[in-house]
Amino acid sequence: MSNVIAINAAAKKSIAAARATSDxxxxxxxxxxxxxxxHVLYSRHNVRVYRFVLRMVRDTTMAEDLVSQVFLDVWRTAAQFEGRSQxxxxxxxxxxxxxxxALRQRKHEDIEQEDVLEIADEADTPEASLDRSNTSAILRACxxxxxxAHREIINLVYYHEKSVEEAGAIIGIPQSTVKTRMFYARKQLAELLKGAGVDSIAA
Structure with missing residues (x-):
């Protein structure tokens, strides 16, 4: 019994040490x-990765599967991380x-991703948005x-709090392009919000 307690204590100590360790x-x-x-890296980042992927694929089952794939890749390729970014x-x-x-593979289906987005947009009128319970729901709809491309920039910079440099590294584009997309994304978002009855919104 004492051996089991000692093993459990050692395991807890190991986990506590890992939690205090940098990524x-x-x-x-x-x-x-x-x-x-x-385990610690997964628990630290899985929710962020899931939300990021879900905004791209708009399918909870696919998002969960992709998160598993991401961390399986991390397990296999951790040694390849060179520390050039966070x-x-x-x-x-x-x-x-x-x-x-995953989205490219899904294009062989009867209806393509862009068509799905257009159908969703038509159903989500400004009037429907106004009926939503709060401003954040209207923002998500807009x-x-x-x-x-613009949704991806907003997603990274606002929802994941990435800098212009980090967003560029993730997408694989120059910082100047990130800034340009950011400008037009914010301009378009402001117009959509105005159309939904929201004149201004807190950042």
Missing amino acids: EMLLQDIAKGGRTAM VSTWLLSIARFKALT VAKLSP
Whole structure:
């Protein structure tokens, strides 16, 4: 019995130590096969990755599957992380690639992704948006109506609090392009919000 207590105490101590460790250190441990480090990294970032992917694919089952794929990739390729960006930025880069691949594979279906977006847009009129319970729901509806490129920028910068530099690294575009897309995305979003009866919104 005392041995079991000692093992449990050691395990708790190991988990506590991992939780106090930086993401970069966790990846180093994962590269050596550290399961505790993998568990901690997953618990630290899985919700963020899930929300990011869900906004791209708009399918909860697919998003959950993609999150599993992302962290499986992390387990396999942790040693390849070179530290040029934050670990969270690296994770979202992997997630974005997986989501785009999944969307391309889905295009063989009878109806393409862009058609689905257009149908959703038609159903979601400004009047319907006004009936929503709060401003954040209206904001989400308006963000959904942006072009994929503009929606991605808003998603990264506002929802995931990424800098212009980090957003560029995730998408694979220059910072100047991020700024341009950001300008037009905000302009279009303001027009959509105005159309939905919201003249201004807190950042």
